[in-house]
Amino acid sequence: MKRYNKIMITICTSLFIWGCTSDFEEVNTNPEGFSNEQLTQDFNHVKELLPPMLYSIYPFSLTSSLGSYQLQGSLIADVYSGYMGIPTPYRGNNNNTHYSLVDGWNQEPWTIAYGFNMSNFLKLEERSEDNVTLAPFLALGRIARVEAMHRVSDIYGPIIFSRYGSSDTATPFDSQKDVYYQFFAELDLAVNDLTKAINSEQPEIVGSADVSKYAGSYRAWIKFANSLRLRLAMRIVNADGDKARSEAETAMANEFGVIESPSENFIVTNTASVHPVEILSSGTNDVRMGASIESIMVGYKDPRLSRYFDFSTFPGLEDTYKGMRSGINIDDKNDYLPFSLIGDVVEDTHDALLMTAAEVYFLRAEGALRGWAGMGGTAQFLYETGIRSSFEQHGLAGAEEYIADESSKPINYIDPANKGYNIEAVSTATIKWDESAEPEVKLEKIITQKWIACFPESNEPWAEFRRTGYPKLFPVAENKSRGEISTKEFIRRINFPITEKNGNPQGVADAVKLLGGGRPDTGGTRLWWDVPGSNF
Incomplete structure (x- = not known):
């Protein structure tokens, strides 16, 4: 009852805010009557710009946050990654889950990113220009902008970046290749400025403006920047292999290193009292476990299931986990409400977990598999360390037994509400590392475990599925894209x-x-980094 009351209070608050959305400029205008001297005191004129940049990466602490998250995440990457199912028959069973893309929904990732992240960075750049003292603020802003905008590019492809804020009648887009190269350049600038601040023993002045768990630590932000560089390098490996290798090796060679422990995970703190996925799952009943993650994690007897999901309440299937396929036709929403809710992973924390040590270990494992220098171990060692790191993150035992499992495989999917949506497992991948296996087999293991470890943050897993084809997911049940x-x-x-x-x-x-x-x-057009065919 306590959990239900918490969710309902937050729903009411969020819906009130959503219905009373103010103009962005008004939201970010300084309190009336503050003088310029007051604003610049203690760096307030730049401190005010970083929080909305960070909150817009994963919209939960912004005006209209519930609606924004649902449109930016739940009805795009949460579904397309294979993580979650939607029990609500939106638009008469004719919506994003069926590949019938809804323009009014799909502009939200763009609107949030430009309205809160890019716009505030432009102000940050103007206010800190040629001011060495303010360089750390600008450095954090650069990293936050890359984190936010690579997600936008990974959704749409070409984006407005280098010419943002120009007075051109037609604002030009950058190609995805060009914008990725700019991301790497931005990370260079940020890391260099933070390194200078550390080497000159400047006091860390960002303080409360950093609403991440790093709390203004320059070293922590450099580690995140290096880890982000490694992620972006791997993203482009099939399109631009030489650049990918160079950037990955640069990330690993940096003196401050990359994220290596769950205590260093990049987390943005949420000012709300509940996670938006928990609201959508337990409050409004618009999200349930996905069929693909049921097939894989139940098949693997994965201990993390108890953290990720609640048991089904479907008659006869209590004490089991039950997901739902994407793109099904739903006659009655009540048919799917007994399927598994999203569990403690969103109930215990309302923060946004945007990069983990586990993900970084799996990135390094793939780098080692590809023969890249400086990854810090063999592919097997890094793969197994990634699994251990994920178990540690969730406070779970049993990692060693899990790593040694050489027989468990994904299971067939059965829909107890509609047997017409039953489907056989699409993967035979096992957990235990096999050094004699082909590179593609090893890569499937790495990406599948990275996919499991990233839950519930879905943008990265959806992008990696498109890049690699792994993990193998169930296809959409009803394709209503009209051939697109x-x-x-x-x-x-x-x-x-x-x-x-x-x-x-x-x-x-x-x-x-x-x-x-x-x-x-x-929606059928591939992005620049999304190259069909073999990964090697």
């Missing part, structure tokens, strides 16, 4: 926002050309 998206090849991106098409039509028209090869602005 292949059921076999899955959705590859989200089309450009309708607001941008209306407000910047020439910019969007040019951006479509940047998709390459005359490919259309649809």
Whole structure:
């Protein structure tokens, strides 16, 4: 009852805020009557800009946060990653889960990123220009901008980045290749400035402006920047292998290193009292466990299941975990409400976990598999360390037994509410490392375990599924894309926002050309880094 009351109070508060959304400029305007001297005292004129940049990466502490999260995450990556199912038959069973993309929903990742992250960075850059003292603020802003905007690029492809804020009638987009190169350059600048501040023994002045768990620690932010560089390097490996290797090796060679312990995970603190996924799961009943994660984690007898999900209450299936497929036709929402809710992983914390030590170990494992220098161990050692790190993060025992399991495999999926959606397991991958296996087999193990470890943060797993094809997921049950998206090849991106098409039509028209090869602005078009075929 206590948990229910907490959720309902937050729903009421969130819906009130959502219905009373203020203009962004008003939200971020300084209190009336503050003088310029007061604003610049204790760096308040730049401190005020960092929190909205960080909160916009994962919208839970912004105006209209519940609605924003649902549109930015729940109805895009949460579903497309295979993590979650949607029991609500939105738009008469004709919505994103069926590949019938809804323009009014799919502009939200863009709107949030530009309205809160990019706009505040522009102000931060202007206010700290040529001021060495303020360089650390700008450095953190650069890293936060890269973290936010790579997610946006991984959703749409080309984005507005280098010319953002220009007075051009048609604001030009950057190609995804160009913007990724700019991400690496931004991380260079940020790491260099923070390193200078550390070497000159400057006091750490960011303080309360850093609403992450790092609390303004320059060393922690450098580790995150290096880890983020490693993530972005791996993302482009199939499109630009030499650049990928160079950036990955640069990340690992930095004197401050990368994230190596769960205590160093990059977490943005939430000012709300409940996680948006918990609201959508236990409060509004709009989210349940996904079928793919049931198949894999139940098949693996994965101890993390008890942290990620609650038991089903479906008659006869109590004390089991039950997920639902994406893109099914739902006659009655009540048929799927007994399926598994999202569990303690969102109930115990309302913060946003955006990068973990486990993810970084799996990135390093893939780097070692590819023969890259400086990854800090063999692929097997790093793979197994990634699993151990994930278990440690969740306070679970049994990692060694899990790592040694050479027989457990994903299981067939059975839908007790509609047997027409039953489907056989699509993967035979096991857990135990096999050094004699082919590289693709080893990569499937690495990515599958990274996918499990990243839950519930879904943007990265969805991107990695598109890059590698792993883990193998169940296809959409009912494809209503009118031929724009292949059921076999899955959705590859989200089309450009309708607001941008209306407000910047020439910019969007040019951006479509940047998709390459005359490919259309649809969910079936692959991004630059999303290269079909073998991963090696």
